[in-house]
Amino acid sequence: MTIPPESIQVGRCYLVEAKHVWRVVQILPDGRIQYEAQLGYQPNVGAWKFGTMERSAFAAQAERKVPCDWTPKKTSSSHLALLSRN
Numbered sequence: 001m002t003i004p005p006e007s008i009q010v011g012r013c014y015l016v017e018a019k020h021v022w023r024v025v026q027i028l029p030d031g032r033i034q035y036e037a038q039l040g041y042q043p044n045v046g047a048w049k050f051g052t053m054e055r056s057a058f059a060a061q062a063e064r065k066v067p068c069d070w071t072p073k074k075t076s077s078s079h080l081a082l083l084s085r086n
Helices: 055-061 072-085
Strands: 013-016 021-027 033-038 048-053 062-066
Touching (some): 033 055
């Protein structure tokens, strides 16, 4: 799944196909996206890496917006909480 390129926002985080979290730092004048990539599932360990890519390529790899501290465990817990309410 991808997101619409025009929906990309500075300061937001997105889950990409490799299950990494990318945080948009800046949208450059030429439309490219400057981002930080959280590699792996350990937020807050200083593992953010910088990158730049075309807006359309970023959108094609992004699955959805997520909290910047996203982990698979948080997603599972949230999903189970929603199911238990129904």
